[in-house]
Amino acid sequence: MRNVRDSFVHFVADNIAQFSNGQTIPVVALFRSVANPDGEKFKTNSVNISFVGESLSPTVNTTIVELDVIQSDELTAVDWANSLWQLLSATFYTALKDYSQNPSAPVAQGTNIFWNVNSVGFKPIHDDYYFRYNCRLVLQSHG
Amino acid sequence: MPNPTTILAKLDKALRTYAPVDKLVYKRVYTKTGGDALIGRGQTTTSTDTLLDPQPMYRRMTRYPVGPSARAELIITGGETSLGNSFSMMFSATAMPLTDLENPNLIIVFKDTAGNEELFRVTDFEPTGFQGTDVLFIAYIQSLSGGA
Numbered sequence: 417m418r419n420v421r422d423s424f425v426h427f428v429a430d431n432i433a434q435f436s437n438g439q440t441i442p443v444v445a446l447f448r449s450v451a452n453p454d455g456e457k458f459k460t461n462s463v464n465i466s467f468v469g470e471s472l473s474p475t476v477n478t479t480i481v482e483l484d485v486i487q488s489d490e491l492t493a494v495d496w497a498n499s500l501w502q503l504l505s506a507t508f509y510t511a512l513k514d515y516s517q518n519p520s521a522p523v524a525q526g527t528n529i530f531w532n533v534n535s536v537g538f539k540p541i542h543d544d545y546y547f548r549y550n551c552r553l554v555l556q557s558h559g
Numbered sequence: 560m561p562n563p564t565t566i567l568a569k570l571d572k573a574l575r576t577y578a579p580v581d582k583l584v585y586k587r588v589y590t591k592t593g594g595d596a597l598i599g600r601g602q603t604t605t606s607t608d609t610l611l612d613p614q615p616m617y618r619r620m621t622r623y624p625v626g627p628s629a630r631a632e633l634i635i636t637g638g639e640t641s642l643g644n645s646f647s648m649m650f651s652a653t654a655m656p657l658t659d660l661e662n663p664n665l666i667i668v669f670k671d672t673a674g675n676e677e678l679f680r681v682t683d684f685e686p687t688g689f690q691g692t693d694v695l696f697i698a699y700i701q702s703l704s705g706g707a
Contacts, residue, residue: 422598429597445597450703451589451604453680454663519595 417470419514420479420529420557421445422522425465427510427529428483428503432463435502439495460486460546463496468552477557485538485549493547497538500551504536512557527558563692570695571651574613582669584611584648586655587678589664608668611654617646644702646679652693660684660696667700678703 429443446466448456458464469480483500487493509530513522531553538549585608594601648667650660659665660681667679684698 422600425598443597445599447599449599450666450678451591451606452599452664453589453666453703455599515595515598515600519598519600 417472417477417479418516419512419525420477420555421467422515423510423513423529424479424481424555426513426515426522428463428465428500432499432503435499435506437495437499439492439499441496441499458484458486461488462486463500475558479555479557481553481555483551483553485547485551487547487549490547493549497549497551501536501538504531504553505533508533530556561689563689563694566689567651567653567692567694571613571653574616574649574651577616582671582677584614584617585609585668585670586611586659587666587668588662589666591664611650613651613654615648615650615654617648619644619646644677644679645682646700648698648700650696650698652695655696655698657686657693657696660698666703 425443425445432441432443442459442462444459444462444464446456446458446464456466464482464484464486466482466484467479468482469478471478485493485496485500487496509528512525512527512529514525515522517523535553536551538551541548541550587606587608589604589606591602591604593603596602665681667681669677669679679700680703682699682701684696686693687695687697
């Protein structure tokens with residue numbers, strides 16, 4: 417499960433610049449940790465990636481991921497969502513890698529993580545303080 | 560004529576005199592080096608505890624002090640509470656300046672004489688200042704570890 421998380425987060429963070437039209441788009445992964453007290457809180461002016469569900473199987477594992485574009489400027493959020501769409505539709509899979517031993521040299525596991533390109537959509541969620549676009553995706557990987 | 564410095568000195572003196580001491584309150588700052596911060600892999604985490612001086616005053620949320628002692632607390636009937644312990648704390652700006660409260664790597668630690676610890680996250684805070692200088696902060700903290 418954790419390899420799926422790590423691989424997808426890096427897929428987005430490492431490749432979004434190719435589709436950002438020169439903009440810097442910070443990508444953060446949200447997770448709770450005592451040593452990272454605010455780790456699960458949304459970061460503003462960033463693309464936030466959080467994992468909200470796992471379903472394990474001997475054949476195909478399912479992981480639900482949420483991508484939240486949190487921006488103080490709605491039009492910038494539209495640009496960033498478009499960059500994400502271009503990234504997620506340029507391909508429909510990424511390699512599953514193991515980052516546990518050496519995060520700077522992950523080991524390919526010989527399988528991929530897949531998502532349905534037709535499911536990539538961005539839904540605005542109202543907030544009084546910032547603009548938020550939410551995209552929920554189902555990732556599938558070999559069990 | 561009062562000024563922020565004299566007010567802060569009086570506040571510190573009052574806190575040192577009256578603040579409860581059954582659990583000492585520390586601020587803990589985590590420092591992470593190496594590894595991959597994006598996915599939380601391979602990082603070395605160290606922490607530094609600093610005893611707050613003066614100690615803050617605090618009370619458990621959804622309770623209110625009754626009787627002659629501030630520690631004689633009573634749960635409010637029908638009161639609502641979040642999971643885990645929540646406290647309202649009054650920090651002197653001497654012990655807990657704004658930069659500490661804003662530090663995302665800082666937590667609050669209660670320690671008792673038996674060596675038990677309870678960890679808290681600062682969820683919100685309000686400053687009280689005088690002539691543009693912060694004198695005290697009322698902060699709301701919530702337990703990360705459960706239990707008391």
